[in-house]
Every structure is written in C-alpha cells, then in structure tokens.
Amino acid sequence: MLPQFGFSELLFLVIIALIILGPKDLSLTMRKLGQFVAKGRSMANEFRAAFDDIARQAELDDLRKEIEDLKRDNAVTQAVDELKSVEKDINESVMREERAVAEELRKKPETPQVSDETPSKPEVAPEAPVAADDAATANNPQDKAAS
Numbered sequence: 001m002l003p004q005f006g007f008s009e010l011l012f013l014v015i016i017a018l019i020i021l022g023p024k025d026l027s028l029t030m031r032k033l034g035q036f037v038a039k040g041r042s043m044a045n046e047f048r049a050a051f052d053d054i055a056r057q058a059e060l061d062d063l064r065k066e067i068e069d070l071k072r073d074n075a076v077t078q079a080v081d082e083l084k085s086v087e088k089d090i091n092e093s094v095m096r097e098e099r100a101v102a103e104e105l106r107k108k109p110e111t112p113q114v115s116d117e118t119p120s121k122p123e124v125a126p127e128a129p130v131a132a133d134d135a136a137t138a139n140n141p142q143d144k145a146a147s
Contacts, residue, residue, distance in 0.1 A: 005013075021029055
C-alpha cells in the first residue's frame with residue numbers, strides 16, 4: 001500500500017529537499033521529477049489502453065459469435081416457420097376435401113349398404129358315387145325305356 005501524505009508531511013519533505021538540494025537545484029530536480037512522473041503516467045495509460053483493446057477485441061469476438069448463433073437460430077426458426085406454413089396448407093386442403101366428400105354424401109340419396117363380403121354360393125350336397133352300370137343307363141334315356 002502506498003502511504004498517504006497529508007499537507008504537513010508534504011511541507012516537511014519540501015523543507016528537507018530545500019535544505020539538501022538548495023534553492024538552485026530544487027527547481028531542476030522538481031522539473032525532472034515531473035517529467036519522470038509524466039513518463040510513468042503515459043506508460044501506465046498505454047498499458048491500460050492495450051488491456052482495454054484486448055478486452056474490446058474479446059468482447060467483439062463474443063459479440064460476433066453471438067450474432068452468428070442468432071443468425072443460425074434465425075435460419076432454423078425460418079425453416080420451422082416454413083414447415084408450419086406447409087403443414088397448415090396441407091391440413092387446410094385435407095379439411096376442404098373432407099368437407100367436399102361430406103357434402104357429396106349428404107346430397108346423394110341413401111342407397112342400401114352393400115357389404116364388403118362377396119356373396120357366398122349355396123352349398124350343394126355332394127353327389128353319391130354312381131356305379132358304372134347306372135351311369136351308362138343314366139346317360140342314355142332310350143336304354144332306360146327299353147329295360
């Protein structure tokens with residue numbers, strides 16, 4: 001920590017310097033001391049400015065990254081919005097088609113409902129096996145009359 005000087009301490013230092021250096025060399029020494037302090041301040045300001053530039057550059061890099069992220073997010077948001085609009089259009093067209101079909105069904109007179117099942121054939125009893133003799137007479141009616 002730097003010591004804090006009050007007015008009385010500063011006055012004491014000036015009197016000591018006047019006694020040691022003398023009035024002639026005190027003015028030159030004060031000028032040199034002022035130049036030295038000015039150089040130190042300018043170096044400190046340059047150092048601080050360099051750190052400020054580094055900090056600004058880091059902030060700019062962060063801002064650039066955030067802007068790129070926002071642009072990327074914006075592109076994703078736009079794609080989502082486009083997909084939602086396409087979905088809305090598709091849903092609207094499907095709903096229109098459904099309404100049109102419903103209107104068609106309301107306009108047509110009611111017809112009996114047809115089932116999806118195919119009509120089944122009536123079951124026929126299997127024929128009994130016919131003997132060879134009976135088959136020959138069954139096919140020829142004249143033979144039947146003769147017997």
